[in-house]
Amino acid sequence: MVTKQLVQNVLATKIEDIPQEVRDHGKRSFLNWMGVAIGAAQHESVDMVLELKNDLNGGEQVSILGREEKTDLLLATLVNGMSSHIFDYDDTHLDTIHHPSGPVAPVALALGEHLGLSGEQVLHAFILGCEVELRISNAVYPSHYQLGWHITSSAGVFGAAVAAGTLLELNEEEMLHALGLAGTQSFGLREMFGTMTKPFHPGKAAQNGLLAAMLAKKGFTSSKQVLEAKRGFANVLAPEHDLEKVNVNWGVDWELQKNAFKPYACGIVLHPSIDACINLRKHAEPDEVKSIEVSVNQYVLELTGKPTPQTGLEGKFSIYHTGAIAFLDGDAGEEQYSNEKVLDSKTVAFREKIKPVVNENMKEDEVYAKLTLLDGREFEVKIEHATGSIENPMTDEALIRKFTNLATPIIGAENTEALITTLYNLDQLPNLQEVLAVAGGQKLTTN
Amino acid sequence: MVTKQLVQNVLATKIEDIPQEVRDHGKRSFLNWMGVAIGAAQHESVDMVLELKNDLNGGEQVSILGREEKTDLLLATLVNGMSSHIFDYDDTHLDTIHHPSGPVAPVALALGEHLGLSGEQVLHAFILGCEVELRISNAVYPSHYQLGWHITSSAGVFGAAVAAGTLLELNEEEMLHALGLAGTQSFGLREMFGTMTKPFHPGKAAQNGLLAAMLAKKGFTSSKQVLEAKRGFANVLAPEHDLEKVNVNWGVDWELQKNAFKPYACGIVLHPSIDACINLRKHAEPDEVKSIEVSVNQYVLELTGKPTPQTGLEGKFSIYHTGAIAFLDGDAGEEQYSNEKVLDSKTVAFREKIKPVVNENMKEDEVYAKLTLLDGREFEVKIEHATGSIENPMTDEALIRKFTNLATPIIGAENTEALITTLYNLDQLPNLQEVLAVAGGQKLTTN
Incomplete structure (x- = not known):
């Protein structure tokens, strides 16, 4: 009955049943998603997947973010879901390490554009899709x-199906079949981390979920108890599970409100150190600094102890590089993790001043940092909750700065500014034309 | 090293390294696959999936078996893989209950047509794909x-990737990435059995595997140790496994030779009873029969004890209906499991003469049957290995009869006859034009 109850909950939840603060956080999530997707839109792996359009002689139906191409619905969800995860810079439901927007937002965007739906309808489907996948993840x-499933795709496929099913106006029977078709296509091994196949996961989950809903709409049949059946999703893919959590307090608690955004383009364990170094830079110019001692949990240093990174990707696993750019630039975005920045002589010289120290008293999300100047003066800071955590969420100002840094090099400053305004107004838009006129599918002008 | 060794084995195995009897059984497997695919080509679920071509404004690249439509490569593999599993009448590797052709043959067919490859190249890729998926299944x-994976899709996706990778001429590095991309897309829950989603599985596995190889060819990166990695395929999807079996005796033992064909369009547990009733029909006309006592293992009656089936599908789970049509018609094909046949008054009357008896001494694949006539005469038969088992394989004559019964209503007698001749000659064909001129993608003439 878990699956059936879930479908009934979804179908009973109209946009006006969703509290304003949840809608607002939904809009923020959608905006954050679109920023990271646009930012990575010119990545070589996106080029490869987009070539499929020509390989398959495919149709031109909907827009690709940050690109001039249009593709068919299914390919567009694959591409837009993938690009949003390439920088590892998308949103995170911290309780389950699930990145909720990746599999869901591409589906809402593609169907919204294709069917000419309103911004409110798109937001409604997006929120319901996220809520379902996160509750299943819970x-x-x-x-x-722990077994090895990349939960963003393996559970995300359900969210994609629900978002699609909402916009395709599936009835209860059809939505049950859509979830069955989605659940049987659940996939994604964590072994793929560190390769192009990791960001492929949320894109493919979006595509599988959309396919599920499209087929269900035609009367294609599937199991109606995919979550709880003896050989269904939970029993086969999760050694331990508690399906009670799927429907508990539906409409009262909203998992999407626990969705956090990354202010920095690296693993979350380095975020407190970045906050600390950004805080300390107000006290001195770089050439006045003797050292910055950064006390962290042992686990943090295990993951990020690379002293001499050679590529941008390696820089993301180096507390030395990361501390240096945070102090020098006051930020840690994709720009600070470029290959050039990692090899830049000023950065390389400064990273030798970063002195990490393991301190047993530090939690994983804490840091204590001490700045020592050449003249002997010392300044200290302790970070207990990094920016972007639930306790210390990114401000809208910071979110807009992140979006701007990501989108401007791809679609230009003017389009970026217009897009931010439009997305904060998403639920008032009669359709998505205003979004897509600047976000993709049109001739790009980046200057 | 398991995955790497497997890829090296695949790349080192040229068509001339494959023994003639394996090639011959490969041709039989391909023919059997095409027959069941053509036979189900007009099923309503095929109509639904083919509508995606219009929904997506998709390209026309390759043929759909038993249909006039053409679609792009990826959609064609989905459709042709699905239709071949709709009747549950395709091939079976009895050691693993894996139906090997479904995920692999559609890929070999589609790429063979698209790239204008020879029949020998297609057969080569088909055999290698089957060999890989069956060894992984082992x-x-x-x-x-047992955990709940539909092994035909979950392991089949590797076979699809290898078949595609062979025809796309991937090098070692690319083939490793293709297997990584395929393995992470492994999917398919047994909970879907009994719905349209079951036959969807081999089709989607074919599609996923083809996509994997197409992306790998472009330089898309993935894990190179998908089978053996800590969070790779075997550890995540199989509580117990022995990866030694993947490469053992490669090139000496051929799993494809253990591939069996179903002579009858129902579950394999009923096949001995069908053989018995067909054997007994030589002794009497239907109106001379008092009863046919059929002694079977308890498990057989648990699965097939439905006394009054109302639909063709239910008839497949009824030893009463099945015994009746086997005696009356001397066959048990799709025609004998039509909705009309199940409700036909002559069949309904005769099925009351079928008397199943549980006999502890009978193995699951054995049956003892006794025909009693109204005049008191009795005839007995014992079946130890049903037709279609490894010990008693279908003859080419029976295989051709099966193919003819399936294909004739869809593509007509003349095309069917031509196709059989052509497929037995597959490895001599310069390309697939001769096959596809009669099997699909052309204007169908069934009279």
Whole structure:
């Protein structure tokens, strides 16, 4: 009955049943998603997947973010879902390490454009899709993730199907079949981390979920109890699970409100150190600095102890590089993790002043940092909750800065500014034309 | 090293390294696959999936078996893989309950047509794909299947990738990435059995595997140790496994030779009873029969004890209906499991003469049957290995009869006859034009 109850909950939840603060956080999530997708839109792996359009002689139906091409619905969801995860810079439901927007937002965007739906309809489908996938993640985490499943795709496929099913106006029977078709296509191994296949996961989950809903709409049949059946999703993919969590307090608690945004383009364990170094830079110019001692949990240094990174990707796993750019630039975006920045002589010289120290008293998300100047003066800072955590969320100002840094090099400053205004107004838009006129599918002008 | 060794084995195995009897059984497997695919080509679920071509404004690249439409490569593999599993009448590797052709043959066919390759190249790719998926199945069976995975899709996706990779001429590095991309897309829950989603599985596995190889060819990166990695395929999807079996005796033992064909369009547990009733019909006309007592293993009656089936599908789970049509018609094909046949008054009357009896001494694949006539005469028969088992394989004559019964209503007698001749000659064909001129993608003439 879990699956059936979930479908009934979804179908009963109209946009006006969703509290204003949840809608607002939904809009923020959608905006954050679109920023990271546009930012990575010119990546070589996106080029490769987009070539499929020509390989398959495919149709031109909907827009690709940050690109001039248009593709058919299914390919567009694959591409837009993939690009949003390439920088590892998308949103995170911290309780389950699930990145909710990746599999869901591309579906809402593609169908919204294709069917000429309103911004409110798109937001409604997006919020319901995220809520469903996150509740399913709650039910199977941590055993499912620990076993080796990339939960963003393996549970995300349900969210994609619900978003699509909402916009295709599936009835109860059809939505049940859509979830069955989605669940049987659940996939994604964590072994793929560190390769192009990791960001492929949310894109493919979006595509699988959309396909599920499209077929269900035609009367294609599937199991109606995919979550709880003996050989269904939970029993097969999660050694331990609690399906009670799928429907508990539906409409009262909203998992999407626990969705956090990354202010920095690297693993979350480095975020407190970045906050600390940005805080300390007000006290001195770089050439006045003798050292910055950064006290962290042992686990942090295990993951980020690379002293001499050679590429941008390696820089993301180096507390030395990361501390240096945070102090020098006051930020840690994609620009600070470029290959050039990692090899830049000023950065390389400064990173030798970063002195990490393991301190048993530090939690994983804490840091204590001490700045020592050449003249002997010292300044200290302790970070207990990094920017972007639930306790210390990114401000809208910071979110807009992140979006701007990501989108401007791809679609230009003017389009970026217009897009931000439009997305904060998403639920008032009669359709998505205003969004897509600047976000993709049109001739790009970046100057 | 398992994955790497497997790829090296695949790349080192040229068509001339494959023994003639394996090639011959490969041709039989391909023919059997095409027959069941053509036979189900007009099923309503095929109509639904083919509508995606219009929904997506898709390209026309390659043929759909038993249909006039053409679609792009990826959609064609989905459709042709699905239709071949709709009747549950395709081939079976009895050691692992894996139906090997479904995920692999559609890929070989589609790329063979698209690239204008020879029949020998297509057969080569088909055999290698089957060999890989069956060896992977051997390594994870039975725990993988018992957990709830539909092994035909979950392991089949590797076979699809290898077949595609062979025809796309991937090098070692690319083939490793293709297997990584395929393995992470492994999917398919047994909970879907009994719905349209079951036959969807091999089709989607074919599509996923083809996509994997197409992306790998472009330089898309993935894990190079998908089978053996800590969070790779075997550890995540099979509680117990023995990866030794993947490469053992490569080139000496051929799993494809253990591929069996179903002579009858129902579950394999009923096949001995059908053989018995067909054997007994030589002794009497239907109106002379008092009863046919059929002694079977308890498990057989549990699965097939439905006394009064109302639909063709229910008829497949009724030893009463099945015994009746086997005696009356001397066959048990799709025609004998039509809705009309199940409700036909002559069949309904005769099925009351079928008397199943549980006999502890009978193995699951054995049956003892006794025909009693109204005049008191009795005739007996014992079946130890049903037709279609490894010990008693279908003759080419029976295979041709099966193919003819399936294909004739869809593509007509003349095309069917031509197709059989052509497929037995597959490895001599310069390209697939002769096959596809009669099997699909052309204007169908069934009279």
